[in-house]
Amino acid sequence: MKIKQISVFLENKSGRLARVTKVLGQHDINIRALSIADTTDFGILRLIVNSPDKAFQVLKEAGFTVSITEVLAVEVTDRPGGLAEALAVLQEAEINIEYLYAFVQKATNAALVVFRVEQLDKAIEVLQNHNISIVPEEKVYSL
Incomplete structure (x- = not known):
């Protein structure tokens, strides 16, 4: 019943969100839902994806600060x-x-x-x- 959600810390800079989605796409990870909350300096991108454990790994390897939340x-x-x-x-x-x-x-x-x-x-x-x-x-x- 619990769902794994990926949370990604993003600097509020041009192209950061595009880079996350590109990395996921390159690894055949499909986004099912997303939300982003931001401040002036940073944002938290929350994602439900078809393969959360794989998404966590590939984003971490790409240098993102990422966590899994239930x-x-x-x-x-x-x-x-x-x-x-x-x-x-x-x-x-x-x-x-x-x-x-x-x-x-x-x-x-x-x-x-x-x-x-x-x-x-x-x-x-x-x-x-x-x-x-x-x-x-x-x-x-x-x-």
Whole structure:
């Protein structure tokens, strides 16, 4: 149920993001989802890829500062209030969300939301108990 997310520290300079994507492409690693948070001087690129362990290795070998973080992927109905239902469950269980990012899957009429939470195992249990779909890693990596 846990998904491996690649986090890459990037200097806020022209071409750094392009270099990451080029390295991944050269090694046949496909990006499934991404998010970037930046400041004036640097950014953190967060990636869900089809082969996270390989991505970690090739980016490290290319000189990037990279880490793997466990996150979870939740599927919510693509309609007003769909995300609110999952967030309410986490709030009720007093689980803090550090960050999230999402994308819509047109074919399934659902949105996939990637969560980084403080209590990952508890979040999985609580969401499952409320019949909220947690997407297994194999499915996420193959989207």
